[in-house]
Amino acid sequence: MGTLTKAKMVERLFEHLGLNKREAKEVVDTFFGEMSACLVANEQVKLSGFGNFDLRDKRQRPGRNPKTGEEIPITARRVVTFRAGQKLRARVEMYAGPGS
Amino acid sequence: MTKSELIERMVSLQTQLSAKDVELAVKTMLDQMTDAVATGERTEIRGFGSFSLHYRAPRIGRNPKTGEKVNLPGKFVPHFKPGKDLRNRVNLSLTQGNKPLSRF
Numbered sequence: 001m002g003t004l005t006k007a008k009m010v011e012r013l014f015e016h017l018g019l020n021k022r023e024a025k026e027v028v029d030t031f032f033g034e035m036s037a038c039l040v041a042n043e044q045v046k047l048s049g050f051g052n053f054d055l056r057d058k059r060q061r062p063g064r065n066p067k068t069g070e071e072i073p074i075t076a077r078r079v080v081t082f083r084a085g086q087k088l089r090a091r092v093e094m095y096a097g098p099g100s
Numbered sequence: 101m102t103k104s105e106l107i108e109r110m111v112s113l114q115t116q117l118s119a120k121d122v123e124l125a126v127k128t129m130l131d132q133m134t135d136a137v138a139t140g141e142r143t144e145i146r147g148f149g150s151f152s153l154h155y156r157a158p159r160i161g162r163n164p165k166t167g168e169k170v171n172l173p174g175k176f177v178p179h180f181k182p183g184k185d186l187r188n189r190v191n192l193s194l195t196q197g198n199k200p201l202s203r204f
């Protein structure tokens with residue numbers, strides 16, 4: 001099965017909504033660009049039905065280089081997490097696996 | 101930021117499309133992503149991240165009220181992995197403070 005990419009989303013907006021290719025590309029880019037900008041500004045993104053993108057600040061913790069076994073601290077960091085909304089989770093639960 | 105606030109921002113950033121068009125476009129994109137994730141198709145947005153399904157093995161759970169054992173079948177759950185660019189920029193915002201960001 002193929003992979004959904006921005007190009008396929010542009011194609012869909014062109015075919016289904018009649019946007020021209022330039023408009024469609026701009027709207028797809030702005031969609032992901034604005035969500036990114038929001039997360040980078042440390043603000044959560046909530047897309048009802050689909051899910052929420054949250055930010056978590058992690059403290060420094062001890063880690064190891066898996067190759068050498070050498071101990072190196074994993075530095076404090078901010079990460080994005082995604083929690084699927086009810087509608088998306090319900091849809092996914094009906095999926096029985098590849099070949100279904 | 102909620103979906104409607106996102107739509108408002110997108111409308112304010114461009115001049116070609118009406119608010120209605122942008123709203124419909126956002127709905128179409130989210131429907132397409134939902135369909136892809138729900139059918140096990142991978143979604144990959146360069147810079148932003150990718151969505152895929154992770155399998156959860158069957159296990160024996162307990163009804164927290166009665167303590168009764170219940171068989172929970174294996175299932176799939178949606179998973180998001182932030183792209184390199186988003187991961188780096190979000191992490192930089194931690195060390196550089198939460199100042200408003202330039203958009204790309």
